[in-house]
Amino acid sequence: MVKRETYLLWGLFVIVLVTRLALSFFTPNFTYESYFHLQQVEQIGATGFPNFEGSLFLPLFHYLATALSLIIPLDILAKILPNLLYSSLILIIYLIAKSITDNPKAALFSALIAGFLPVLFSTNAFEVEALFFPLIFLAIYTFLNIQKKKYVYLYLLAFLLLSLTSSATSLLIIGFILYLILAKIEKKEISSAELELILFSIFFFLWIQFLFFKNMFSNEGINFIWQNIPTAIISQYFPKVSILEALALVSIIPLLVGLYTIYRSLFQAQNKETFLLITLALSTAVFTWFRLIPFKVALSFFGIILAILFALFYQDIWRYFVQTKIAKFKRYFPAIITLLLIITIIPTSIQISLDQVTPSDEEIAAFQWLQNNTPKNAGVAALLEESNLVSYYSRNNLLDTQFGAVKDVDERFASLNAVFNTAFQTQVLRIADKYDLQYIIFTTHAQERYNITKPRYYPGECFKRVYYNATQIYQIKCTLEEIKPER
Amino acid sequence: MKTEILKNSTLDHLQKFQYFYFSIITLIIWGITSWLRYRKAQPLLFGNESYFHLVAAQSSIFHPLYYISNLSWLFLIPLILALVNLFLFSYLGKKLNLSNNLIFFSALFLIISPNFIYGYTTIISATFYLFLMLLGFSLLLSKYSWFSVIPFLAASFVDIFSTILILALLAIYYYTYRSKITFWIFGAVTLCLILNLVLGLPLVSGPSYQQNPLSDLLSDLGAVQGLSFFILLLFFIGLATAWKTEKYFKVYLLLPVIITEYIINTNLIFLFSLLIIFFAAIGFTNLFERKWSLETLKTFSVLLLLLGILFSTIAYSERLSSFDPSGADVEALTWIKENTPPESIVLSSPENGYFIQYFGQRQPLKTSTNSLTTTMFNSSYISELFPLLEANNVSIIYITPKMKQSLPTDQGFIFLLKNERFKLLHSRENNEVWLFSK
Numbered sequence: 001m002v003k004r005e006t007y008l009l010w011g012l013f014v015i016v017l018v019t020r021l022a023l024s025f026f027t028p029n030f031t032y033e034s035y036f037h038l039q040q041v042e043q044i045g046a047t048g049f050p051n052f053e054g055s056l057f058l059p060l061f062h063y064l065a066t067a068l069s070l071i072i073p074l075d076i077l078a079k080i081l082p083n084l085l086y087s088s089l090i091l092i093i094y095l096i097a098k099s100i101t102d103n104p105k106a107a108l109f110s111a112l113i114a115g116f117l118p119v120l121f122s123t124n125a126f127e128v129e130a131l132f133f134p135l136i137f138l139a140i141y142t143f144l145n146i147q148k149k150k151y152v153y154l155y156l157l158a159f160l161l162l163s164l165t166s167s168a169t170s171l172l173i174i175g176f177i178l179y180l181i182l183a184k185i186e187k188k189e190i191s192s193a194e195l196e197l198i199l200f201s202i203f204f205f206l207w208i209q210f211l212f213f214k215n216m217f218s219n220e221g222i223n224f225i226w227q228n229i230p231t232a233i234i235s236q237y238f239p240k241v242s243i244l245e246a247l248a249l250v251s252i253i254p255l256l257v258g259l260y261t262i263y264r265s266l267f268q269a270q271n272k273e274t275f276l277l278i279t280l281a282l283s284t285a286v287f288t289w290f291r292l293i294p295f296k297v298a299l300s301f302f303g304i305i306l307a308i309l310f311a312l313f314y315q316d317i318w319r320y321f322v323q324t325k326i327a328k329f330k331r332y333f334p335a336i337i338t339l340l341l342i343i344t345i346i347p348t349s350i351q352i353s354l355d356q357v358t359p360s361d362e363e364i365a366a367f368q369w370l371q372n373n374t375p376k377n378a379g380v381a382a383l384l385e386e387s388n389l390v391s392y393y394s395r396n397n398l399l400d401t402q403f404g405a406v407k408d409v410d411e412r413f414a415s416l417n418a419v420f421n422t423a424f425q426t427q428v429l430r431i432a433d434k435y436d437l438q439y440i441i442f443t444t445h446a447q448e449r450y451n452i453t454k455p456r457y458y459p460g461e462c463f464k465r466v467y468y469n470a471t472q473i474y475q476i477k478c479t480l481e482e483i484k485p486e487r
Numbered sequence: 488m489k490t491e492i493l494k495n496s497t498l499d500h501l502q503k504f505q506y507f508y509f510s511i512i513t514l515i516i517w518g519i520t521s522w523l524r525y526r527k528a529q530p531l532l533f534g535n536e537s538y539f540h541l542v543a544a545q546s547s548i549f550h551p552l553y554y555i556s557n558l559s560w561l562f563l564i565p566l567i568l569a570l571v572n573l574f575l576f577s578y579l580g581k582k583l584n585l586s587n588n589l590i591f592f593s594a595l596f597l598i599i600s601p602n603f604i605y606g607y608t609t610i611i612s613a614t615f616y617l618f619l620m621l622l623g624f625s626l627l628l629s630k631y632s633w634f635s636v637i638p639f640l641a642a643s644f645v646d647i648f649s650t651i652l653i654l655a656l657l658a659i660y661y662y663t664y665r666s667k668i669t670f671w672i673f674g675a676v677t678l679c680l681i682l683n684l685v686l687g688l689p690l691v692s693g694p695s696y697q698q699n700p701l702s703d704l705l706s707d708l709g710a711v712q713g714l715s716f717f718i719l720l721l722f723f724i725g726l727a728t729a730w731k732t733e734k735y736f737k738v739y740l741l742l743p744v745i746i747t748e749y750i751i752n753t754n755l756i757f758l759f760s761l762l763i764i765f766f767a768a769i770g771f772t773n774l775f776e777r778k779w780s781l782e783t784l785k786t787f788s789v790l791l792l793l794l795g796i797l798f799s800t801i802a803y804s805e806r807l808s809s810f811d812p813s814g815a816d817v818e819a820l821t822w823i824k825e826n827t828p829p830e831s832i833v834l835s836s837p838e839n840g841y842f843i844q845y846f847g848q849r850q851p852l853k854t855s856t857n858s859l860t861t862t863m864f865n866s867s868y869i870s871e872l873f874p875l876l877e878a879n880n881v882s883i884i885y886i887t888p889k890m891k892q893s894l895p896t897d898q899g900f901i902f903l904l905k906n907e908r909f910k911l912l913h914s915r916e917n918n919e920v921w922l923f924s925k
Contacts (some may be wrong), residue, residue, distance in 0.1 A: 217707050
């Protein structure tokens, strides 16, 4: 029996991995944000260190990718590695679900949901979250088993790696704190080992954050939570909670079942493992509600927890089912559940993968032209998300999505919008002088966003179109000079 | 919680000679800060509150600094106060029968906390108040208890909140020791409180500034004073564990008083931080004395905490050398003093007000809410700005590099300075003095 579940599990892993890789290679290129991380990997490969100028981040994922890129070419590795890591979540979620229910079948359903969770199905995203989510759930799994000594050391290792991967580890820290508080209120016993590991985790995490980001904390104060994102677009990163969006990204069955399980478990005695997972879900919900963590990260974490909690629901519903009059159909029950899950989750996941916004081959060609035909330190204005491509192709951008270290972020964002929106040459020239820009790249995305086919100030004697395809590149040929009054 | 008495010869030695070692650390931190400022040709006394008190001292014979406000060794006063406070703190701790570990770690966290460092490198009323309080309680616990009325009464005249805090502490002391003298002192301080209310003493003494209770609490978030993240964390641990000990239970009664006062006015950060450090020391002592299931984990946890607190201290000390006023500020304001009419009104950022008064000996444009100054600096047209400048008789404008960073250059106030009615009189290291001619 156990062997059958093992084969099913590995089979599921292979299916998910193959699906993800197929979708990844089907969609050309990577998401815009990925190019920032690709650039860092190349930088580490060349110099041994990431480029922290203008951006602040934890570099473990990039070092891992660099090490692997010695064996596999980066452009292929960048498609394989994130998908492999996300697929590995299936194994970890299975282990967690099995440890809380002791039911391999129920655990398989959790693994199925986690493997095809829509919010995690950006198959072309070369991003830190690909390493973060497997690590955080590995840390949770080892924490749930710290009665055995080896899991203590595994937990410490997982947490150490997690702290060097992403600041979103704060989700786990806050979950632990809430766990301690609620355990105290509900008079649940917390073992010494648990308490000590939690304390150590808090101290270590804070210490790492302080080591890497002390200047950002000092410069931005409490606003570091919102990562210095321009005011005009902060609602995109910290939107108001949308139930419809949550339904789409987590899928209806896991969301509703998970919420029901949390609601029911809050008022019933449950084992400590379930209690921990519920506090993690609650802490995520609270912080999302108060817009203290980016929505996508919170929803992903929440979705995976709901996937685990589905195992509890399945176990309960199975126990109830076998006592009903239709118990004779019990052998069809798992198949029905599987079918329901597949119908509701997989099409959405595939659609999300196909809807990923990636640069087209033509746009990439334009950026490559920029790299080959412009001076190395040329300043280029591109759409915010496309600016990562500008940096990837070794040019200076006006503003990209790494807002942390930018001092005048709102002003820069307004200037960037003005470059694409304005009809006045002088305004563009003033911005170009201020930020040392020599080129403007006008992709099809920019044309769609601003509903124009070329800049409103073109043709103009100060702008020369140097590249013309679906994407256009304009060179700025003039500068503004001040006429000094005679005194 | 399992505890064990740790036999640690190094710790014993440190605790035995703690006053000596802590004084050395205090002197080193003070020395480095002062040397860094001296190297950059900056005045050794810095911070808004220092000059707030110096300006007040120049105009009031009753101010404690009246007779010494112009002395060149004035910058040594905070250091002397700090060393005396450290001694009194250790003495009082022993008198209250606190454990050696608690006294040691409290004092250690105190002297390396950004708050205390700020206190012994600048002139703030809180360190003077602390001195009087420590002296008062030290005397109260000694055979000279009646003399304690002098420092308590002196401390009562700092501000209203400080007087309320004295009453709270005396109430706790009376509840613990049932001392008749305390009862009389309590009465005397109450009379002082009434007198203070009649005289219109401020709620909290110190300069006014834009306040944020959370940001002002943590030096790691850029607060001028404040504490380390790690101390705050230990504070919560201490809060969760100290209530089990009857001796510390009464200190919880101070929490609502001080927290409320702090939220109303974050100038009370220094006093609030003393309470936080006390609980943090309890939390740390509990962690230190506890028997952990993994001893290696304990060692690393203690090390992480100490390193984290030390990092905050080092990061803060680096920032101290850039606090205003700078050498260029002093030079520009001295130029204003020597080259402008005495009745000139100077427009500048509200944070520069006390520097203008002390170094420039000129009146800054002041309003009760700083909204007028904000309106002026946010003006985009001369038709908005000029009537405001004329109505308030502003003739001098003082612009610092910090102000230039916060104001847009291609429009707004900085752009309007190109108008012919503004004339650049003096400039040094981007500190500019402008004349607004009528």
